[in-house]
Amino acid sequence: MTAGLMRPLAGLIGRVMLHGIWIAAVLATAILAGICIGETRIPAGTVWQTLANNFFGAGYSLDRIDQGIVWNYRLTRALVAASCGAGLAVAGVILQSLLRNALADPYLLGISAGASTGAVLVTVAGLGAGAVSMSAGAFAGSLAAFLLVALLAHASGGGSGSRGTAQIVLAGIAGSQLFNALTALIITRSASAEQARGILFWLLGNLSGARWDNVTTAVPVAIGVTLLCLWQARALDAFTFGADSAVSLGVPVRQVQALLILCASLATAVMVSIVGSIGFVGLVVPHAARFLVGPRHSRLVPASALMGAIFLILADVVSRIAVQGQVLPIGVVTSLVGAPVFALILVRRRSAR
Template identity: 65%
Template sequence: MRMRAAAPGMARAGGRGMGRGWGWLWLAPAVLVAALFFGTAVGETRIPLATVIEVLAVKAGLSSAALDPIDASVIWHYRLSRAVVAACGGASLALSGLILQALLRNPLAEPYLLGISAGASTGAVLIAVAGVGGGLVGMSAGAFAGALTAFALVAGLAHAAGGGSGLRGAGVIILAGIAGSQMFNALTALIIAQSASAEQARGIMFWLLGNLSGVRWPDTGLALPVAALGLAVTLWHARALDAFTFGAEAAAALGIDLRRTQAVLIGTAALVTAVMVSIAGAIGFVGLVVPHAMRFLVGTRHARLVPATALAGAVFLVLSDVVSRIVIPGQVLPIGVITALVGAPAFAVVMVRGRQR
C-alpha cells in the first residue's frame, strides 16, 4: 500500500514543480559568463577593466590591439583558466551533493561530509607522492578509486550501525562519514610523512585545503568534459532522482532499475568529485549549500533543479575563489577556507531544521 501511495504523491509533487516557470533558464548563460568575467577581472593585482576587456577581445579574435605581455598572461593564462576550472568544479561538486542527498534521502549528504573527498585525496596522494602504479596510473584514476572505496566503507559502516530512515538514519551516515574522513585523512598524513620531502609536504597540505593557484588551461581539458558528463548523466536520471526522494520502494514501483541507477549515479558522483580533488584538492560544503539553496528557489523537481544547481555551484565557487584572492591583501587563501566559512553555518541551519521537522 505504501508503494501505491507513493506514485500519486510524486505526481502531485511533479505538478507543483511544473507550475513554476522555466523563464530563468535563458539567463543561465549570461549569469555564467558574467561570473567568469568577474573572476577574470578581479584578483590580487589591480588591472584596469579596459585592459581586461581588450585582452579578452584580442584572444577571441575580435581585436588586433597590442597587448602588454604581463597583463595578457595574468588575465588569459592565470585568471580566466582558473575561473573556468572553478566553475567546472563548483558545478561538479554541487551535482555530486544533489545526487547523494536524493539517493540517500539525507539532507546532510555531500562528498566532503561523507568522506568521499578524503578518500579521493588519499588516492591522489598515493599516486603523486608514494608512486603507486609506477607512473602508469594518473592522479584522477587514483582519486576515483579512493572516492569509491571511501563511499563503500561509509555505506557499509552506516549499514552495520543500523542506520535507517529519518533523523537517526541521517545522523548515523554522517557519523560514519566523519569516521571515514578521519581514517582517510590519517592515511593521507601518513603517506605524506613517509614519502614526501618537506617542500612537497607544504605544497600538498596547502593543496588539500583546496587550491586553484596552480590551475592552467590544460586542466580545463579534464575538468570541462567531466563536468559536462556529470551534468548530462544527472539530467538523464532526473526522473529517477525524483523517485528516489520518495524512497527506493517508490522508485522500484515506477519500474526503475535500482541497482543500475544507483551504480551509475554513485559512480558519477565519485568521478566528478575525484577529478576535482585531483585538480584542486578537497573543497568542502559546496555540495551541501548549493542544492538546498536551489531547492528553495526553483523547487524540488530535478528536471529543473539539476541545471539550477550546476549553474549556482559554478557561480558560487568562482565567487569564492575571488574572495580567497582578495580578502587578505598580498596573500591567497585556500578556497576551501572560504567555502567552509559559508558552509559551516549552512550545515548548522540544515541540522536544526531537520531536528525541528
C-alpha cells in the same frame, strides 16, 4: 494534428533556449568578475580585448603582462573554479537524493577525503609506477571511501528515517577521519619537506595551479555529469520517495544507483585531483537551489550547477582579496560559509520534527 503537436514542442524548445541563454549570461558575468577582481584589478575592456586577441586574432595592442595574467592565470582559474563548483554541487544533489539525507555531500561522507588519499598515493607514494594518473587514483580512493561508509552505516543498523541519517553521517565522519589519517601518514613517510608544504596547502583547496590542461579536464566532466543527471531527473525525483517507490515507477534501481554514484565519485575525484579537498559546496548549494527552484530535479540540477559555479568563483575572488599580499586556501572560505549553513540546517531539521 501535426501542427497542434508542433506548437507545444516549439514552446518547450523556446523555453529551454531562453533558460540556456540566461544561464550562460549569468555564468559569463561571474567569470568576468573572477577575471577582473584580484590582487591587481584589470579593466573589463582589457579582458575582452585579450579574449578577442586569443580567440579571433583581433590584434589589439595590450600590455603583455596584463594579457598573460588574463589568459594564463585568471581565465583558467575562473573556469576551473566554475567547473569544480558545478561538479561538486551536482554530486551533492545526487547523494542527497539517493540517500534521502539532507546532510549528505562528498565532503561529509568521506568521498573527498578518499579522493585526496588516492591522489596522494599516486603523486607522493608512486602507486602505479607512473601508469596511473592522479585523477584515476583519486577516483579509486573516492569509490573506496563511499563503499567503506556504506558498509559502516549498514553494519551499524542504519535504516530509513532519522536513525539512518545519523548512522550515515557518523559513518561518513569516521571514514573521513580514517582517510585523512592515511593521507597524513603517506605524506609523513614519503614526501619531502617541500612536497609536504605544497600538498598540505593543496589539500585545503588551491586554485593557483589551474592551467589550460586542467580546464580541458574539469569542464567536460562538469558538463557531462550535469547532463547525465538531467537525463536521470525523473529517476532522481522517484528516489526522493524511496527505492520502493522508484521500483513501482519502473526505475531500474540498482543500475541507476550504480551509475549516479559513479558519476558523483568521478566528479568529486576529478575536482579534488585538480584543486584539493573543498568542503561544504555539495551541502550548501543544493539546499540553496532547492529553496529557490523547488525539489524537482529537472530544475534543481541546472540551478545547483549554476549556483555552485558562481559560489566557487566568488569564493576564489574572496580568497585573493581578503588578506592583502596573500592568497587564502579556497577551502577556508567555503568552510567559513558552509559551517554556519550546516549548523542552520541541523537546527531547522530539529525544529521541524
